[in-house]
Amino acid sequence: MNAKPRRFAPRTAALLLVCAALGCGGAALPLAAEARVKAAHPRVNVTTVLPPQVMAGLQRAHVPLSSISVVVEKIGDRTPIVALNAGKPMMPASTMKLVTTYAGLSILGPDYRWRTNAYADGSVDANGVLHGNLYIQGTGDPKLVPEELIDLVQKIRKAGITGIDGALVLDKRYFDPSTRDLPPFDDDASAPYNVGPDPLLYAFKSLSFTLTPSSDGSVAIDVLPALAQLQIDNQMRAVNGPCRGDAASVSPSVAPQANGTVIASFTGDYSVRCGPRTLNVAVLDHSAFFAGGFLALWQQSGGTFSGATREGAVPLGARLVAMHQGPVLSDIVRDINKFSNNTMARNLFLTIGAAEEKPPATPAKSARAIEAFLRRDSVDMEYLTLDNGSGLSRDEHITALALADLLQRANASPVAQVFVESLPIAGVDGTMRNRLTNRGAGGNAHIKTGTLRDVRAIAGYVASADGNSYVVVSLINDPHSEAARAAHDALLEWVYQGPEQGARQVAAPVTEPRAKSASAADGKPRKNPRKRGAH
Structure with a gap:
C-alpha cells in the first residue's frame, strides 16, 4: 500500500435532498446548515434518493431520514456520490475514535x-x-x-x-x-x-x-x-x-x-x-x-x-x-479501533495533549492539539466537539462530511496503512466479525462501528466489486437507532456492489459536471481496503 501523501483539489459536495424527492416531509438538512454547505461547496447539486434496500431498512427500524447523515465518496475524489444531512452535527459514538487515533498516529508517530x-x-x-x-x-x-x-x-x-x-x-x-x-x-x-x-x-x-x-x-x-x-x-x-x-x-x-x-x-x-x-x-x-x-x-x-x-x-x-x-502506538491503535476500547482511547487522547502542550494532560489541551493538527492537515472540523476522544459521550459531535474528509486525508497520509489496517474487517474481526459474513462486502470493508443508546454509526472504507475503493460514513441519532443495523449493512453492501452505477439509477440529473480532484484526474485512486482473503 503506497503511503505517499497526496494533494486533493478543493472539495465539492453533492447535496442529497431525499425528502424532497420522496415527498416525505421535512428538509433533509437544516436550512442554515444546508446553506453553509452550499456556500462552501457550490459546484455540484445532486438530487437523488438512498438505495431502496437502505430505505427499507430505515423504514423497518422506524428511523426517519432527518435522523440519519450519510456520505459516500470515491477514494481520491472528494465529490460525494451520496450526501444526506452531510453538514449536520451528530453524535458519532465510537467512530470518534477515528479522530483520536489518526491524530495520535500523525502527531506522536506509529512507533511512539x-x-x-x-x-x-x-x-x-x-x-x-x-x-x-x-x-x-x-x-x-x-x-x-x-x-x-x-x-x-x-x-x-x-x-x-x-x-x-x-x-x-x-x-x-x-x-x-x-x-x-x-x-x-x-x-x-x-x-x-x-x-x-x-x-x-x-x-x-x-x-x-x-x-x-x-x-x-x-x-x-x-x-x-x-x-x-x-x-x-x-x-x-x-x-x-x-x-x-x-x-x-x-x-x-x-x-x-x-x-x-x-x-x-x-x-x-x-x-x-x-x-x-x-x-x-x-x-x-x-x-x-x-x-x-x-x-x-x-x-x-x-x-x-x-x-x-x-x-x-x-x-x-x-x-x-x-x-x-x-x-508501539500502531499496536495500541489496532486494539482501540478493532475492539473499540474506550479506556485505551481516553489514555491516548490525554497523551496527545501532554505531548503537545506538556504535562499535566487535560482534555482541553488534547482538544486544542487535535484541532490544531486537523487545521494543518486541511480537514474542515467546523462542528467538531471533543470531550474524551473515545465517543463515550453525549457531548462529542462531528459531521459526516468532516469524518469523510478525515478518512480521505488519512488515506493519503504517511500513516495510511497502519490506520486502515486498524479498522475492523467486515465478517472477519473486531466489532465487525459477525456482520456481512455471507455478503460481498464481507472481507472487503474496513469499518469502525459506534453504538450508544440512541446512536448507531459506521465509518471507513469499502473495496467494491468494480475495482474502486470508497469512503463511507453514516451516523444515526434516533431513539430507534438500535434497530437500524440492517440499514447500515445494506448501505455497505450497496457500496460494495458499485455505488456509482447504483447512484445513476436512483439519482436525478446533476446540475453541473463534477470537478475531478488532482488524485482522481490521474486515473489512479488509492485503494486502502484489502480484498477478501488478504491478511
Missing part, C-alpha cells in the same frame, strides 16, 4: 512508546533490601497488562532490589487530577467500558473471573490479574438443571475491608449446563488496583514488601532503576 519508570531513593543492603521508597512513575500506557508490567518487575530485580522496606509511591502527575475519578457514563459503574483514564492504568482496572462448575457440586473460580490484597469468598454451588439468568446473577460483591484486603464474594447456585463463564468487572480505584497488581507480581517473583502504598512525586534525588517501554 509509553514509558513506565521505577526510581529508588534509599540504599540497598547486601541482601538486596531497599531501605527507602520505590517510586513508579506512569505516563498513561494504555496497555500496561500483566505481561507488560512483569517486565518492569524483572528489571527492578535485575537492578539488585529484592525487597522493599519503605513505601511504594505512585507518581501520577502526567495527567491532571481533574481527569481522575470521573463519574461513569451510565449507571453500570462496574462495566469495564466505564473505566476512566489514568497515568498508571493497569489491566483496564478490571478483573476477569472465570467460573467453572463441576459435577461434584463445586464451582472453581479463577481470577486475572492477581491483586495482592484480593481474597475470594466462594460460596457458590454447582447444580443440575437448565442454564438460566445473566451475568448479573453470578457477579461478585466486591468490598474493601478495614485491614486493606478486598473480598470478592460469590453466592448462589450455578448450573453445570452453563459451562465455564468469564465475568469482567471493574473494581477499586486506579491507585489501589495498580498497587495490588504490581505487588502481586513482585511477590510472585520472590520480592518482599513491608511498607505502605501511597501517591506522591518522585523526588529530585531519586535514581532511575528500571524503565519499561510499552507496545
